Amino acid sequence: MFRTMCVATLATLASAAHANDLGDPHLNIIPRTAEEVARIAEVTSTTLDFSTAQKFEENSAGAATVRVRNDANAFSDPSGNISFDKELDFKVGNGLFRKVWVSSPSSTLASDGLGPLFNARSCQRCHIKDGRGHPPENNDDNAVSMFLRVSVPGSAEHDIAEIEDYIATAPEPTYGEQLQDESLAGIAAEYRLQIEYTEIEVPLSEGETAYLRAPTYTAADLGYGPFAEGAMISPRIAPQMIGLGLLEAIPAADILALSDPDDKNNDGISGRANIVWSKEFDRPMLGRFGLKAGNPTIQQQNAGAFAGDIGISNPMFPSPAGECSNEQPACHALPHGDKDVRGFEIDQAGLDLTAFYSRNLGVPARRDVNDPQVLRGKEVFYTTGCISCHQPNFVTHRLVDQDEQSFQLIWPYTDMLLHDMGEGLADHRPEARATGTEWRTPPLWGIGLTEQVSGHTFFLHDGRARNLLEAVLWHGGEAQAQRDAVAAMPAQNRADLIRFLESL
Numbered sequence: 001m002f003r004t005m006c007v008a009t010l011a012t013l014a015s016a017a018h019a020n021d022l023g024d025p026h027l028n029i030i031p032r033t034a035e036e037v038a039r040i041a042e043v044t045s046t047t048l049d050f051s052t053a054q055k056f057e058e059n060s061a062g063a064a065t066v067r068v069r070n071d072a073n074a075f076s077d078p079s080g081n082i083s084f085d086k087e088l089d090f091k092v093g094n095g096l097f098r099k100v101w102v103s104s105p106s107s108t109l110a111s112d113g114l115g116p117l118f119n120a121r122s123c124q125r126c127h128i129k130d131g132r133g134h135p136p137e138n139n140d141d142n143a144v145s146m147f148l149r150v151s152v153p154g155s156a157e158h159d160i161a162e163i164e165d166y167i168a169t170a171p172e173p174t175y176g177e178q179l180q181d182e183s184l185a186g187i188a189a190e191y192r193l194q195i196e197y198t199e200i201e202v203p204l205s206e207g208e209t210a211y212l213r214a215p216t217y218t219a220a221d222l223g224y225g226p227f228a229e230g231a232m233i234s235p236r237i238a239p240q241m242i243g244l245g246l247l248e249a250i251p252a253a254d255i256l257a258l259s260d261p262d263d264k265n266n267d268g269i270s271g272r273a274n275i276v277w278s279k280e281f282d283r284p285m286l287g288r289f290g291l292k293a294g295n296p297t298i299q300q301q302n303a304g305a306f307a308g309d310i311g312i313s314n315p316m317f318p319s320p321a322g323e324c325s326n327e328q329p330a331c332h333a334l335p336h337g338d339k340d341v342r343g344f345e346i347d348q349a350g351l352d353l354t355a356f357y358s359r360n361l362g363v364p365a366r367r368d369v370n371d372p373q374v375l376r377g378k379e380v381f382y383t384t385g386c387i388s389c390h391q392p393n394f395v396t397h398r399l400v401d402q403d404e405q406s407f408q409l410i411w412p413y414t415d416m417l418l419h420d421m422g423e424g425l426a427d428h429r430p431e432a433r434a435t436g437t438e439w440r441t442p443p444l445w446g447i448g449l450t451e452q453v454s455g456h457t458f459f460l461h462d463g464r465a466r467n468l469l470e471a472v473l474w475h476g477g478e479a480q481a482q483r484d485a486v487a488a489m490p491a492q493n494r495a496d497l498i499r500f501l502e503s504l
Helices: 006-012 034-043 084-098 242-249 253-257 298-310 329-333 348-359 370-381 445-452 468-473 476-489 491-503
Strands: 146-153 194-202 211-220 232-237 275-278 283-286 418-420 438-440
Touching: 034 232, 146 194, 211 232, 211 348, 211 468, 242 298, 242 348, 253 283, 298 348, 370 491, 418 476, 445 491, 468 476, 468 491
Parallel strands: none
Antiparallel strands: 146 232, 194 211, 275 283, 418 438
16 A cells, blocks of 8 residues: 655666756755665655654654744744855845735836736735635635636647657637736736635545535636637646745655556556656756646746746746737737846846745644654554655755755655546646646645644645545545545544644
């Protein structure tokens, strides 16, 4: 049932993990020795002892772990091992992350360039307190931390020959790859997000009942005419920001070692790597970030968000009109903010500082790791097979230039791979190699602090789950057996499982 990385496989793959490999964006990696590989295999092996917490388990992010705060800023501290000198870079990056952009022309030249179409005026307005976004809860609540991606089936010109099994898609001819529900004065917004829910009753063991809400999404009030034939939409809420630099520092070889696309071990789990095109390195790379692992690096994820979410041009996405298409001429005709000394509305230095901030948002320490109920819940989580996708731990690369992420034992509870989650969660919109039913396993660290940080308990890619149990019960596809086991297990075991998740 459990997937583990054997020493031989790790030794072979780790030797190949370098800057020119399929997925490691770091240029200064110190290769692991054979002794280190053996040690890593030992510390990341699956435990069979649930009587006490494992060694170092409390430190979710290794030395980068931060103390647990009791307020909404629990996700906003820098890496626990950051140097005093680098704290300044973190604070400047935080300033850029929180910056409220304004339209052009403006006297504040460093902050103009918003839109003309956008979803939010700053990164922080989607990733509030660096936490998780949420769907609109009522007619008075806007969708500032949620939007719809959109695309149409691609043709041969959209294929990427260097990526095997790539599923070609193309931007929707009028609306691009993302729908923006805000706009500057004088032009129409692209749409209004409309969600309708249907309640589904789910019987559980011992007479208990859960209720799931199945969403139907509509891009209402389209501002530029109907979609092209075959348009595919996908809802996304802003994910939490913690621990991203550590996820980027996991050796690609270690992630690929967990991949089993043909389910050769017959455990019903067939995780696949998403391989995407890196604009930064101009080659295929392992997808790590985004709900379908559609971006290979933090830098590309951030640059795309500046362009798509806020309409801010940058060296990687240089269009001054952001995501405006050729079918939206009024959008292109408005003034933009890229004709001053910056060159772009945010320059490379700004991107680098924002990436540094994103890379170093610290992961809070685990709580109550030796609480008896937490330990029982951990045993349920492991023995039910949840760790077949939610890989508990990794050891990051040795990095010459990033002490904060270098050679840390981390506990993110993700394998970083794509899994078929069934029709219930399907968006039927491919992304690179990811099919319409596949999603990347989300990291679970910090999930128990969601309500404290974000003020809600909405989970999954679109926030449809109103609590952790609902999130589990939405699992299907490869996780159907685990979902059914949770529904059928004694009620106390379910409670213990949720208590364990709340400790992460």
